[in-house]
Amino acid sequence: MAKYDRQFYPGTTVPAKNRKRFMDPKIKLEKLRDVAMDDVVKILGHRQPGEDYRSIHPPLEESNEPDCPIRQMVTPIEGAKKGDRIRYVQFTDSVYFAPIIPYVRAWMYMTRFRGIDTGTLSGRQIIEMRERDLEKVAKELIDNETFDPAKTGIRGATVHGHACRLDENGLMFDAWQRYRFNAKKGEVEYVKDQVALPLDKPISVGKPMSEAELKKRTTMFRVDGVDMRDDKEVMMTNLRIHRLRTLAGYQPWEIKGE
Amino acid sequence: MAKDKEKLFMKAMKKKFKEDPTDEHTTYYSFGGWKQSKRKREWVEQANKIAKARGLVMMNQDIGVPLGQRVLMPYQLSHTDIYAEADDLHFVNNAAMQQAWDDIRRTVISGLDTAHTVIEKRLQKEVTPETINRYLEAVNHTMPGGAVVQEHMAECSPALTADCYVKVFSGNDELMDEIDKQFRIDINKEFPADQAKQLKEAIGNSLWQKIACPTIVGRICDGGTMSRWSAMQISMAFITSYRLAAGEAAIADFAYAAKHASVLEMGTMMPARRARGPNEPGGIPFGFLADMVQSMRKFPDDPARASLETVALGAVIYDQIYLGSYMSGGVGFTQYATAAYTDNILEDYTYWAVDLIKDKYGGLCKMKPSMDNIEKLGTEVNSYALEMYERYPAAMEAHFGGSQRATVAAAATGIACAMATANANCGVNGWYLSMLQHKERMGRLGFYGYDLQDQCGSANSFSYRSDEGLPHELRGPNYPNYAMNVGHLSGYGGIAAAAHAARGDAFACNPLIKVAFADKNLPFDFANITKEFGRGAMREFMPAGERTVIIPSA
Numbered sequence: 001m002a003k004y005d006r007q008f009y010p011g012t013t014v015p016a017k018n019r020k021r022f023m024d025p026k027i028k029l030e031k032l033r034d035v036a037m038d039d040v041v042k043i044l045g046h047r048q049p050g051e052d053y054r055s056i057h058p059p060l061e062e063s064n065e066p067d068c069p070i071r072q073m074v075t076p077i078e079g080a081k082k083g084d085r086i087r088y089v090q091f092t093d094s095v096y097f098a099p100i101i102p103y104v105r106a107w108m109y110m111t112r113f114r115g116i117d118t119g120t121l122s123g124r125q126i127i128e129m130r131e132r133d134l135e136k137v138a139k140e141l142i143d144n145e146t147f148d149p150a151k152t153g154i155r156g157a158t159v160h161g162h163a164c165r166l167d168e169n170g171l172m173f174d175a176w177q178r179y180r181f182n183a184k185k186g187e188v189e190y191v192k193d194q195v196a197l198p199l200d201k202p203i204s205v206g207k208p209m210s211e212a213e214l215k216k217r218t219t220m221f222r223v224d225g226v227d228m229r230d231d232k233e234v235m236m237t238n239l240r241i242h243r244l245r246t247l248a249g250y251q252p253w254e255i256k257g258e
Numbered sequence: 259m260a261k262d263k264e265k266l267f268m269k270a271m272k273k274k275f276k277e278d279p280t281d282e283h284t285t286y287y288s289f290g291g292w293k294q295s296k297r298k299r300e301w302v303e304q305a306n307k308i309a310k311a312r313g314l315v316m317m318n319q320d321i322g323v324p325l326g327q328r329v330l331m332p333y334q335l336s337h338t339d340i341y342a343e344a345d346d347l348h349f350v351n352n353a354a355m356q357q358a359w360d361d362i363r364r365t366v367i368s369g370l371d372t373a374h375t376v377i378e379k380r381l382q383k384e385v386t387p388e389t390i391n392r393y394l395e396a397v398n399h400t401m402p403g404g405a406v407v408q409e410h411m412a413e414c415s416p417a418l419t420a421d422c423y424v425k426v427f428s429g430n431d432e433l434m435d436e437i438d439k440q441f442r443i444d445i446n447k448e449f450p451a452d453q454a455k456q457l458k459e460a461i462g463n464s465l466w467q468k469i470a471c472p473t474i475v476g477r478i479c480d481g482g483t484m485s486r487w488s489a490m491q492i493s494m495a496f497i498t499s500y501r502l503a504a505g506e507a508a509i510a511d512f513a514y515a516a517k518h519a520s521v522l523e524m525g526t527m528m529p530a531r532r533a534r535g536p537n538e539p540g541g542i543p544f545g546f547l548a549d550m551v552q553s554m555r556k557f558p559d560d561p562a563r564a565s566l567e568t569v570a571l572g573a574v575i576y577d578q579i580y581l582g583s584y585m586s587g588g589v590g591f592t593q594y595a596t597a598a599y600t601d602n603i604l605e606d607y608t609y610w611a612v613d614l615i616k617d618k619y620g621g622l623c624k625m626k627p628s629m630d631n632i633e634k635l636g637t638e639v640n641s642y643a644l645e646m647y648e649r650y651p652a653a654m655e656a657h658f659g660g661s662q663r664a665t666v667a668a669a670a671t672g673i674a675c676a677m678a679t680a681n682a683n684c685g686v687n688g689w690y691l692s693m694l695q696h697k698e699r700m701g702r703l704g705f706y707g708y709d710l711q712d713q714c715g716s717a718n719s720f721s722y723r724s725d726e727g728l729p730h731e732l733r734g735p736n737y738p739n740y741a742m743n744v745g746h747l748s749g750y751g752g753i754a755a756a757a758h759a760a761r762g763d764a765f766a767c768n769p770l771i772k773v774a775f776a777d778k779n780l781p782f783d784f785a786n787i788t789k790e791f792g793r794g795a796m797r798e799f800m801p802a803g804e805r806t807v808i809i810p811s812a
Contacts, residue, residue, distance in 0.1 A: 093702075095654060096282060101701030120709070122660020122702040158323045162702075163658045165277075165284045165651045173286050175327040221699045223648045228699040229641060238698045239633050242691050245716035246629065 008111070011234040013226045018219045022100060022108045022146065029144040033206040040139045043154055043203060045193030046087040046131060053131050055083035077115035079130020086117075089138040090126040090194065091152055092159050094172040097214040097225065098151035104219045108146075113137055124159040142205060145217055149188035150208030153178070156194035170208055179205070263613075266606035270334040271652040273341060274601070279652035284328075291326040292319040297345045298326075331656065333600040336566065340792030347600075347791065348578070348592040353801040354794025355574050357473070357782045360803065362524050362550060362575065363481045363537050364471040366488040367770050369520035370426070371464050373492075376511040377500055387436030389499065390426075390465075394441040397424045397495035401488065402472060406498040419472035421781060421802030427773050428465045429458035443468060448776040450558045453764035460769040467492075468774040473781075473803030482535020485523055489516035522770055524550075528736055532585070539580035544682075544747075545731030545767025547572055548755035550775045552785035554764070561622065561759030562608045565673045568755035570599035570787045572748030576735055581744040591744055597662035598669060598748050599788055603653055607643045607670035614638060615678045622760040623680035632675050632684055636691040639674040643667035643692075644699060661704030661745045664712070668692040669749030676756035682730035682766075683720050685753035690715035707743035715739065730754055731767040 008023040009016055021027050038049035047053065057063065060081050065071060093101050100108070102125040109118045109127055116137075117128040129137060141147060142154070150171045153161060155178065164173035169181035171188065176196035182189050182204070189202035209217070221228035228234055244252040252258075271279040292298040298319055305317040319325055332341040349355040374385045400406055402422040403414025427443040428434050434442055445454045445461075469488040476484060493512045497504055515521075525541030528534040534541065551571055553564040573595040582591030598604055612622070619625045619635060644667055647654040657663045671692035676685025693712035697703040703712065718739060721727025731754045733740065735747050758766040765772040775784045781802045783790050793799040 095648075095700070103697060103701045103703075119706060120702070121705045122664075123658075160658055163647075163654045163660070163663075164286075164328065165282055165655055167286050168283060170283075173328060175323055177287060177327075220701055223645045227641075228695070229637070234698065235637075238694055239637075239691075242694050242716050243629055243633070245714070246687055246690075246719060249717040 009107075010237040011231040013221075013231040013234070014216070015219050015221050015226050016231050016234055018099075018217060019104050019107075022104055022219060023111050025112045029146065031143050032145055032147070033143050035139065035142050035203070035205055037135065037139055039203040040142060041135055042199055043142075043190050043193050044087070044089055044135065044138055045156070045195055045197060053079070053082065053084050056085045057083040059083050077130055077133045079133040080115060082130075082132065084130040084132055086128050087131045087134050088126050088128045088156070089134060089141070089154065090124050090156055090159070091141070091147075092124050092155050092162050092172065092174075094151040094153075094161070094166070095163050095220070095222075096151060096166055096172075097211070097218045097220060097222070098162075098172075099148055099209075099214065099217040099219065100146040100152075101220050105146075123162045124155065147205075148209045148214060149179075149205045150181075151214065154190070154194055156196075158196065263610075265646070265650070266602040266609065267646075267650075267653055267656075270601035270603075271650065271656065273334065274331040274656060275329065275652050277652070279650045282651045286328050289326055289329055291324055292330075294326050295330045295343060295345070297343045298330075301345075333596055334602065335788040335792035335795070336570065336599050336602045336605050337563065338789045338792050340789065340796060342792060342795030344593060344596065346795035346797075347596050348589070349574060349583075350589075352791060352794035352799075353797075354782060354790040354792075354799035355578070357794075357799065357801045358571065358784075358787070358790065359539065359575055359579055360473040360476055360801070361470070361775075361780050361782045361784075362539075362542070364422075364473055364476040364484055365524050365774060366469040366471065366485050366537070367522040367774050368467045368469060368485075368488060368492060368516050369464060370467060372515035372520040373496060373512050374465075376508055376515070377496075380508050380511070381500075381502070383500055387433070390436075391438045391441070393495055393499040394424060394426065394438065396499040397467075397492060398441075400491035400494045400498075401469060406494050407504050414472070415807060417807040418474050418803070418805065421470060421779075422472040423470050423779060425468050425777060425779070426465055427461070427468065428463065429461035430463040430465075431458070433463070433465065443773055443777050445773055445776075448773075448778075449555050449764065452762065453555065453558065456764035457769045457773060460765070461773070466770055466773075468777060470777075470780065473801070474805070477803060480535055481523075481525060481537025481541075482527075484537045485517055485521050489513050489521070492516045522768070524771070526734075526736065532736070532741065534584070539575050539584065540735045540741075542575070543732050543734040543767065544572075544751045544754035546734075546771055547575070547751040548731070548758065548766035549768050549771040550784055551755060551787065552772075552776055552783075553787075554759050555772075555776060556785040558762075561677065561756065561762075562605075562612050562673070564759035565677070565752045565756040566599070566605060566608060567785075567787045569604065569669055569748045569752035570791065571784075572751035573598045574791065576747035576751065577744050580735060581742065581747070585742060586744070594659060594661060594745055595748065597657045597659075597666055598745075599791070601653075601656055603646075603657065604666045604669055606646070607639065607666065608673055610642055611639045611670055611674035612677065614642075615674060619678050622677050625678035627679040627681050627684045631678075632688055633691065635678055636671050636675055636688040637695065639688075640667055640671045640692040640695050643670050644696060659704075660700075660702050661708065664693060664696055664704040664708060665745040665749055667696055668712075669752055672749055672753040673756040676753045677760035680757050680761045682754050682757040685757055686730050686750065687716065687719040689749060689753065690719055704745060707745075711739045711743055711746065730757075 009019040041049045102120045105125045106120045161173035178192040179190045187204045189204045248255045309316040402419035405411035523536040527536045551568045553567040577595035668689045672685040672689035675688030
């Protein structure tokens with residue numbers, strides 16, 4: 001029997017291929033910027049740079065946990081070993097070709113990260129982790145190609161904006177104006193943290209991508225980009241899910257010839 | 259292919275935003291915050307006065323999120339010319355919405371045949387049109403709170419219970435001709451001839467009372483009170499009009515008939531975990547809701563309107579009032595639910611779908627209900643709906659929450675599939691097709707609830723066995739998978755209506771409910787749902803049950 005290669009996502013179009021790329025953990029995502037870790041910590045707003053991590057239980061080494069098969073199978077992530085509290089980073093992705101979109105985030109997180117709890121809505125996508133691990137993940141997600149300074153927002157609360165039109169600088173709407181466009185530098189800079197508390201100084205997250213660049217990296221099917229109906233395999237797979245669920249509930253093997 | 263017409267939502271989009279509806283860019287943060295809203299300015303003034311008078315702070319628009327960083331857009335009530343501020347579509351601020359719910363909750367339908375049989379067979383007394391008229395006169399005295407038996411009795415002020423009355427209807431024209439006109443709901447007069455014929459055949463010779471209990475009683479007590487209130491007053495009216503003994507055993511038969519054996523409540527009782535009695539919104543099946551709506555009676559050639567009006571009523575009763583407040587306790591569901599009945603967006607998608615069905619699928623009710631056909635039609639309608647959001651950023655921003663778009667696209671798809679096949683379960687299957695495609699296409703859908711029912715809904719859309727499913731018309735908010743997710747129930751109601759409106763059916767589920775809500779004495783006009791909500795928003799709607807006569811004048 002041929003070796004099965006996990007495909008991660010069907011389809012042949014740009015959004016389908018990008019979905020596959022984002023989900024396949026063997027593919028290293030392109031790093032487009034390097035926001036200092038201290039600045040990431042400030043934007044997250046959970047602790048000050050240099051401040052100790054707060055813990056919610058003793059380090060596992062000291063806690064005399066009972067032995068069990070699960071503990072033997074699962075290696076704890078660093079923050080779990082140390083007893084860190086669980087904190088979050090939450091992104092809002094504009095419908096105007098933000099590179100990644102909420103469900104693709106969830107699917108990507110599941111294949112690339114361990115020790116996460118993630119939740120997906122239309123206007124925000126949260127990932128929760130032990131704090132020190134979260135900071136590393138947040139930096140990765142801000143630095144890499146899934147993030148566009150103008151079309152991706154880092155927002156803990158008051159998240160609406162993903163479906164609003166863009167402002168005169170092409171930035172996604174944010175009622176708290178956590179970020180602004182620095183016309184002189186051509187960069188987007190955060191002036192407030194995730195929950196809109198003012199930062200002591202602006203933090204640049206770089207230049208917005210051009211429209212052409214966004215469309216190259218997009219995971220979104222849109223009529224003014226790639227229409228999903230033009231990706232036969234994606235359509236077929238999706239319709240098949242609906243059909244099998246309709247005809248067989250969750251026992252698709254019961255259906256012959258479909 | 260459906261005709262390329264002017265989009266029905268264009269007028270609203272142009273009123274909402276100054277830019278062209280296709281423009282992706284605008285300006286923000288420069289509209290004066292909450293001060294741009296007349297209503298919010300009024301409230302700040304009111305809250306300041308209240309705070310001063312009571313010595314305790316009150317609402318303060320400057321707390322929390324900075325409101326009004328973008329245009330606080332007006333909302334057009336669909337298929338009307340009325341525009342309203344979002345605040346005025348919150349049920350707390352809208353007397354018409356309150357009355358719509360009051361008029362449903364206080365309605366009880368009770369048969370007279372059982373009681374007449376008891377009188378004739380058990381008591382050997384005669385029942386004639388004259389005695390029925392005498393009884394109806396008596397029950398219109400007792401129902402609002404009048405006494406008939408005890409001589410030293412506290413009664414209710416008629417000014418407080420002015421909206422309370424009892425009328426009767428039957429499929430038997432000869433019998434109805436004998437009933438005093440003031441007590442009749444005249445099916446022949448209220449309905450087009452073909453609908454009247456269907457209703458009369460379904461109802462037959464039986465005689466039914468439509469009881470409108472006092473609004474004020476429903477508000478003080480609850481929906482569970484209604485059949486008790488009506489049964490008690492019915493029993494009293496029988497005692498007096500047929501000169502019965504108040505304590506004789508036969509009286510129990512009247513009470514039993516009116517409370518149990520021969521009564522139809524608007525909502526079924528809810529299980530303990532949702533803890534509501536009958537005649538509460540969570541118990542209203544979609545088919546019942548579709549029958550309360552009277553659009554087909556007044557606009558018999560427009561089945562899409564009937565579906566959309568049912569969506570509108572469902573959005574307020576199920577989403578804003580039931581899930582929004584009864585279940586969640588929140589105040590924010592208005593913003594979400596209004597998407598389904600404002601700005602003619604769902605209107606545009608639905609009428610486009612009707613044209614498509616006529617052009618490509620042989621006409622309403624002509625499409626064979628196969629998976630292939632549902633997939634084909636569903637994909638076309640859903641893709642059109644999602645494309646409109648993509649082609650018109652104004653529409654995207656008008657429905658700025660993914661849940662709003664998911665609901666509206668799925669409602670259009672579901673209504674289309676129901677209308678094309680004349681089958682509501684096909685409709686709800688189309689709904690779930692839309693949800694799965696929407697998620698795949700846009701990579702986002704609604705809030706967490708959409709991960710629950712919309713990802714597994716295909717699997718139960720054709721389930722009929724009692725532990726697994728029901729015909730769609732008999733499902734309701736209490737159906738297990740539908741119990742707690744806002745933004746769905748309105749569309750489901752519309753789907754139930756669509757299958758039957760497309761067929762030209764006079765009713766979707768229950769002919770008695772259809773006739774009961776055709777009654778012109780109801781303060782809320784169930785033939786013009788969005789218009790009534792608009793009148794409520796404009797503060798032009800006069801509700802019932804006001805306490806003016808028992809409180810100090812302002």
